Amino acid sequence: SVFVTSDPLAALTAEDQNKALQWRCHPFYSSVLPKGAQSKCTHQYTHFNTSPPTEAEQRIRLNEAALLTSKSSERRKEAVESEEVNEILLHLAEDCIERDTTLALSYLLALPTGEEANVLFDRLPSSCLTYQLAIYYYCLHIYSVAAASSESHASQLKSPYSGAPLDLVQFVTKHARDGDTCWRVETARLMPHLRNYQEKLQDFVQARVLQQLDSSIDVKRFTSDLDYKHEVVLTLAKREDESGLRTSLSLCHRYSLSAWTAYMAHFEWLFSGSGLSVGDIQQREQRLGLVSNLLKDPQKFADCLQSAIFSTISGTDHNCLLFYYETLQACVNKGADDEKPIPVLQHVKSLKKLKAAMPGLDYKQLVGGSSPLDAILPVVTSSNVHVIAKLASKLQIADGFLSGSRVFRVFCEKLFWEGDARRKAAESAMDWVHRFEATREFLPKLSAEDCVCLVESLLYCSTSHQLPLDSRIDICRRMVKHCRQVHSAPQSRRQSLTAEQTSSALPFNEAAEQLLVFSAHFESLNSPLADDLRQLDQTLGTDYFGEYSLSGANLEKISALCHRMVSEGTCLRVVEQILIVTDKISAHKLTLRSVVTSAMEVISQQLISGSDVKDSEGALDSLSAMVEAVSLYINDGGKSVKESDVVGSLRPHCASSTLELAPRLSILQVLEKSFKLSAADQNLLLYCNSVAVVSRLWDKEVSEDDVSSQSSRFRLFSRLLESSQGRLDRLSGLAELLRVWPALAQPDGESCWRTVFSAMLSCDNGREVLIECRKSRPPLSVEDDSHLVDMLQRAGHHTAALKYSLLTPYAGLHSSAVECFCGQEDANVDGELLELCLHRRFAVDIARSKHFADLVQHLHKHRFEPSLCLSEHLVTGEEGEDRISAVSTQLRTAGMWHEAGSLMLQSAGTHSSLLTFSASLAATRKWLGQS
DSSP: OOOOOSOGGGGSOHHHHHHHHOOEEOGGGTTTOTTOEEOSSOOBGGGTBOOOOOHHHHHHHHHHHHHHHHHHHHHTTOOOOHHHHHHHHHHHHHHHTTTOHHHHHHHHHTSSSGGGGHHHHHHSOSSHHHHHHHHHHHHHHHHHHHHHHOGGGGGGSOOTTTSOHHHHHHHHHHHHHHSOHHHHHHTTTTHHHHHHHHHHHHHHHHHHHHHTTOTTOOHHHHHHOHHHHHHHHHHHHSOSSHHHHHHHHHHHHHTTOOHHHHHHHHHHHHHHTSOOOHHHHHHHHHHHTHHHHHTTSHHHHHHHIIIIIGGGSOTTOHHHHHHHHHHHHHHHHTTOOOOSSSOHHHHHHHHHHHHHHSTTOOHHHHHHSSOHHHHHTTTOOTTTHHHHHHHHTTOEETTEEOOHHHHHHHHHHHHHHHOOTTSOOOOSHHHHHHHHHTTGGGGGGSOHHHHHHHHHHHHSSTTGGGSOHHHHHHHHHHHHHHHHHHHTSOHHHHTTSOHHHHTOSSOHHHHHHHHHHHHHHHHHTTSHHHHHHHHHHHHHOOOHHHHHHTTTTOHHHHHHHHHHHHHTTOOHHHHHHHHHHHHHHHOOOOOHHHHHHHHHHHHHHHHHHOOSHHHHHHHHHHHHHHHHHHHHHHHTTOOSSOHHHHHHHHHHHHHOTTSOHHHHHHHHHHHHHHSOOOHHHHHHHHHHHHHHHHHHHSSOOOOGGGGSSHHHHHHHHHHHHHTOTTOHHHHHHHHHHHHHSSOOBOTTSOBHHHHHHHHHHTSTTHHHHHHHHHTTOOOOOHHHHHHHHHHHHHTTOHHHHHHHHHHSSOHHHHHHHHHHHHHOTTOOOOHHHHHHHHHTTOHHHHHTSTTHHHHHHHHHHTSSSOOTTSOGGGOOSOTTOOHHHHHHHHHHHTTOHHHHHHHHHHHTTOOGGGOOHHHHHHHHHHHHTOO
């Protein structure tokens, strides 16, 4: 055995013992201590000189001087701190232990109490010398304490300081354990320290020995960490060599570890990491008596089998599973619980039959997986299907016990798709029908419910598109015929039905009716509805036809398809046609109105509760598409859905004050685009718009009464204007309010727009905000616009005044603005101003001024599209139109042949030195078709 018993050093090799027993000593004492190792840090007396003192020597000298000073103070009866003296002694012992171990021990013995030496021993590295020194130190202390209190023991041992240390250790240990009361009382405080270091020495030596078996063992950690000791002991049990288990068992007693745990660790390793075959595992188990020892605690053994071992066994390793369940059954026989859905004994019986009939079957997936039938499918054949079908009723799965009918159904699916090796691959419609006829032998084994499921799995799956439509209809009819024959069979023949077939929740006559629905659904795939769905798929890139063809006229699937189509804004005529056709097939009673309103409800809930911006935007796009589709349907004469149905389903969300404002406002804006809102809905939209603007810029609350009438709106406008002076953001908010409100005028008749715009001009950079607001075409009179233009001119904002004039709808302001622009030689010309001039068709006027070059340069940069600074309603011409040709035409019409030709030449990249008058005329005639 590797376990160390009496003498811990006896287990070490001779070389290790010599290293362990070496004490450092001065060379002067080498003849007295033949086993002592000479210190390397000594004076060289050979050459009668000394080497410079090392740092350690300097420390020793300082500490010795301090110690002498302290002792001299004690003789003179001066006060000396005992803690300071103790600290000096500990430092001296630590510095001397690698130079002169005996001297270090002397310093430690000078300490007043033995416990203070623990500070040094804990700091020293883990080694035999450290633990031996500690043991010897405490034995000296214990003997001196006990001898002082009991003179009878003084004569039993020679001087403890001159005798052999081992004799002293044995003497002290024996009398402390078996001695008189004096020993036990006086040494009570020192004995725990002695035992501690004796155990550490044994652990250290034990770890060194174990390290010969496993080099990864951490010796230092083994001596101090009990959990690590247990881990090492159990690791030894997980070795291929059987001696590792025996070593582990011998160490279990030493470290208060149950031998059962070591047996279990070895048994678990046999399954998880040994790589042994089942036969080898069984032989080793019998040779070592593993199961017999583990069965001493059958419940714990069973729990460990199920939690630690079962997961390591492959579901296709039937022999290993059989050994596992037989072992588990032995636990049950000894009293362990057997509360699993399938008794352990049944597992044993099933595996004995299946391992020969169905090799490769994943038994764990069969009895514990989420899809047990998928485990059967790869291995089921005509020769073993009857075996698994007989066992099926005894195997419990997630939704109950497996049935033989379901097993035969899975085999029929496999036989249909994979076919018989003797038959050729299916190519025509009749080939697929013949494939189905090949399963007829097993159809009598199916319950009515599985007959329907078989047809669904064959004809409504992702691979069923391989089958021609005629063959699918023919298969449905053949299965209908089979179900009717079983239902109408005489009582004598019906007695041959299995219990599963007779107890099925679905009678065979009802199964036949369900199959007739499938057949009618397949026939609808040849109707105009199918052509409309295919056309939608080609236009929109969807898969409506595929989803419809796999629905089987099922209520849930048809409802999901219609909801999806409505949510994506598909033509409601097609959705209505789907509902009409499927209602004739399965009488589902779904209506277009119910589908549309429920889809609206789902989308509006997503819009209201959506915390993600992208989700909210997607829901808003869906709602807009749905409302637009309903509007088109109503305008096209549709009667099934009315405007009131849509508005009525969404109004509760918009009117609820407990919901967020943003989604309510979005819904109302969507409705406003497609439907004519009632007066109440218009007032609600007006209120929501107002709240959205005011809450964003003002810390004020708005009630419905504040926007219910012209007078109340003006009062709100006046309050907001008063708190907006000098704030461009709030003045822009007032302009936004005026856009969403009905036309609002002040009591004196002055336009509110004029008031807001005038206030903007008094702010820094107000002119730019004013221009942006004017692009939205507010309803201002010519007098108001003229007044604002004059204010801009007086303030020196000439370019802004020109832009503002061109943004107004009044021709008089346009002409005066362009005339002023052309007359200014130093005007600040930018792209937006030139774009406005082109929009108002003043290219001819600019061509007569000095700004024509700027216009030509602008046209070259934006030849086929206007500059991006304009709003959509100011974009001129068709997208992609050659604007240089259009402007050249305007110039030619005005008789400006030279300017038109020059513009065309520059657009062609002609060098400036060639831009002569004659060349311009020639270019004009060529490009504009003039002679």
